[in-house]
Amino acid sequence: MNKEELIEYIESLDLPTExxxxxSSGCLxxxxxxxxxxxxxxxxxxxxxxxxxxxxxxxxxxxxxNNFYHVSDKLEFVINDELVCDKLGKYxxxxxxxxxxxxxxxxxxxxxxxxxxxxxxxxxxx
Numbered sequence: 001m002n003k004e005e006l007i008e009y010i011e012s013l014d015l016p017t018e019x020x021x022x023x024s025s026g027c028l029x030x031x032x033x034x035x036x037x038x039x040x041x042x043x044x045x046x047x048x049x050x051x052x053x054x055x056x057x058x059x060x061x062x063x064x065x066n067n068f069y070h071v072s073d074k075l076e077f078v079i080n081d082e083l084v085c086d087k088l089g090k091y092x093x094x095x096x097x098x099x100x101x102x103x104x105x106x107x108x109x110x111x112x113x114x115x116x117x118x119x120x121x122x123x124x125x126x
Contacts, residue, residue: 001037003029009040009074019048021085021092027099030088033117041068042077049079096122
């Protein structure tokens, strides 16, 4: 999904913006640091997590090894008590500093371009 498609998809979910934030590639697309996102990963409050589980018929405890619940090829979510995030326009998004730390620690070849783009963005912001 490009930025326009991503925003359209986020809006179609009709979720309260204060109850979730956008992670990973979706966050990078919103910042303009990546052209496309394969899917939308979000971090949600326990309250919204319960709503999503009921809405999509997901069983508690059916998350993957990273605690993400799979809704579809387009949407996954993780539940967290605290939303530690930044605000970008009308959306809450993953802190770039946190994503950078994660991608550097993971040391995957596919993350190298993201790392460079995030570092450049953060350096320009200072």
